[in-house]
Amino acid sequence: MKRILNVFLLCLIALPSFAQSKKQKTGDPLAGIDTLLNRILKDQQVAGFAVAVVKGDQVIYSKGFGYRDLENKKPVTPNTLFAIGSSSKAFTGSLLGLLRKEGKLTFEDKAVSLLPQLHFYNEEMNSQIILRDLMAHRTGLSRYDFSWLLFNTSNRDSIIARVKYMKPSAAVREKWFYNNFMYLAQGMIVERLTGKTWEQNIKEKFFIPLEMNRSNTDIKVFKQDSDASLPYTVAKGSEIKKVDYYNINGMGPAGSINSSANDMANWLKVWVSGGFFKKKEILSTDYVREAASSQMVMSADLPAAHDDVFLANYGLGWMIGSYRGHYMVEHGGNINGFSANVAFLPSDQLGIVVLSNQNGSQVPTVVRNSIVDRLLNLKTIDWNGEAIAKTRAGMQVNNGAKSAPVLNTKPSHPLKDYVGSFENPAYGIIKITFEKNDLYTVLSDEKVVLKHMHYDVFDPKSIDKNGVVDTAQSNLMFNFSSGIDGKIQGVGIFLDGSDKPVMFDFKPETKILSLKELQKYAGEYALGQAMVKIYIKGNTLMVYVPGQPEYETIVTEPDTFSLKALKGYSVKFNVDAGKRVNSVSFIQPNGVFKAVKQK
Structure with a gap:
């Protein structure tokens, strides 16, 4: 990372400033500038730079x-x-x-x-x-x-x-x-x-x-x-x-x-x-x-x-x-x-x-200001020294900004349960895989390993060409969350300086069932006094509850479909030993409700 x-x-x-030195001598305004720029090169630990x-x-x-x-x-x-x-x-x-x-x-x-x-x-x-x-x-x-x-x-x-x-x-x-x-x-x-x-x-x-x-x-x-x-x-x-x-x-x-x-x-x-x-x-x-x-x-x-x-x-x-x-x-x-x-x-x-x-780097601004001061015959400022002071101050702040892990905790699920795709439409899709007892993902074309920090929080870490994992703590902690059914439903990541995590929702793999496979789920189901209709429209299984709009579904697991328009809502069909559907369970945030098939 x-x-x-x-x-x-x-x-x-933008660079802070502290003190001014004496006004430079007249003559060639850039006399001695190479000496200063070479000192900046050394003091700022920069490999190189070019100026015109x-x-x-x-x-x-x-x-x-x-x-x-x-x-x-x-x-x-x-x-x-x-x-x-x-x-x-x-x-x-x-x-x-x-x-x-x-x-x-x-x-x-x-x-x-x-x-x-x-x-x-x-x-x-x-x-x-x-x-x-x-x-x-x-x-x-x-x-x-x-x-x-x-x-x-x-x-x-x-x-x-x-x-x-x-x-x-x-x-x-x-x-x-x-x-x-x-x-x-x-x-x-x-x-x-x-x-x-x-x-x-x-x-x-x-x-x-x-x-x-x-x-x-x-x-x-x-x-x-x-x-x-x-x-x-x-x-x-x-x-x-x-x-x-x-x-x-x-x-x-x-x-x-x-x-x-x-x-x-x-x-x-x-x-x-x-x-x-x-x-x-x-x-x-x-x-x-x-x-x-x-x-x-x-x-x-x-x-x-x-x-x-x-x-x-x-x-x-x-x-x-x-x-x-x-x-x-x-x-x-x-x-x-x-x-x-x-x-x-x-x-x-x-x-x-x-x-x-x-x-x-601060180098471009340091060099620019140093040259402008001389060309305009201004009192020179030690921009290089100020940049060094700023870097040191920043290092002290960063060294104290890391979070300490909570000891003796473990993930709430086996690692394989965190595998899948998670989506936020303003950002994109995070795909998490499980390999060799670790979770991995790809961020910005870089493969990283998610190392457990505490509870359901994982720290994404870089891996060098020799397979060595970076030990430094990153700023992009992955905080997984579960739904009412206990399954992983999303991951929150703090991005772009926000004080709230950006949420990526679990994106079920799209599975395609044949019309023949879908047909066994179609029918009318008694849910209390209401009669729920489940039918096929095109190649999609639809759910209609009286007084509500029709809901398009996406198959996520065997005999289980998510309602595409409603986060956290799904239907799970109950199948008997003869592979006949006899009821359906409506799984939603306020509970699980069973409806018995009528015809």
Whole structure:
């Protein structure tokens, strides 16, 4: 589970601040910067990173530090490929800007009208949410990131269908919530209106005209590149450890671009110039200004440790803040083993990109701020020292956050009883298997073992290539629950920072019986004064209780059928020695009721 739990998804890393040093000397503003960046490389235990700085239409600094492959000592270069995560969002939003210029849409169009596959939790949301709401994260839907992280698929229609089951945390435009599904929806709108994939559009509209020849959106192409970085994380406080690549698959429009510092410098030139690259318009100036302007307040962000760093707003694929008296537009990006930050200061004609191969890293922000301070001739701040202090504080908090197991307890059922599929429509299906006296499942393409913690609580743990089980406690405890019949009926998992577990209901295996097999159950059954009818409709056994709707059933066990529309309700037919049905038991939360067959 480490690979999954170490993901700090596609978010901005904000750094605290404590003290300022003396104002730097005049002259070359980047004199001695290599020494500082090498110190950051060492102090932050990062394998490597690459930096590029744009001033106007020129790249004034471009360099790699450390290693893209630590074990084989292969160095990072300005052309080394890194996953840029959510820094991809500005690309996706820009495709919509191009479509608006062509007259194919407006940002005030209803989102569900632009994408028929998209449905929100209720009709009020369907009628209110416009395209601009998707772009500025103001739909009222919180992240639901584990829905795509743990239940990944390349099928975009399948992923976007989950949105219908996502309960809003606030009213539309009431509160800012980061939600990657909304950028998937934008990518799908692009596909629908252009007849080409999001990936094709990114290549044709940006990579080719911007001469971003190293960039791609394909994890396989990325991994096979001769100058691609491996992904890393920091384990046990100081150990640089290689992790697996993560294939974003269907969620690509939210963050699947892989690029280099030099390529991203060309992207920054567009934004610094107001939409141009080598005097050719790539984006309209109107869109650049709009995307880099506040569309939604992210949070109350008053001056804190530094009185000249404040403001947290969101534009269209960009975050906006006030950095030490200067207007800064930026976006972080994090995905397994990689962290990035892409930023520009429009009034200063300055752009900076930092790409690193460290998971959930502070390095991109530390490096960015350190360079900006020097280029703008500001009093330098020890951002590196502050990041170290933050890491140490975080380690102390995490070390005290684990739950202690309750001793001398055991599961309420034999382990085989926990086997099966469990479903939540907003997330997906968890399939649990029993092998070699242990329970297993697959999360985010990783096979994990469920180790008993206490009672019906199990801890999912990673298994390395040698079969060694990780001993660290995870944050995704599986808490199984039983129904009135004593059988396992669901599992609760704490996901996406919720204070309540997300429930996955037991999903019976669908069994198909022939019409001849179903026929023996059909008939009329006396339930008190009521006559219950059980009959066949098509290939399905139906149950009708007077005064109620007809119920479709699903066969789950021999002679047992669940009522599809009612959780916890089932019918079990009682069969005599001659294999004739003589009665049926209605099993429901308030008891078991027997009905005798009449004919």
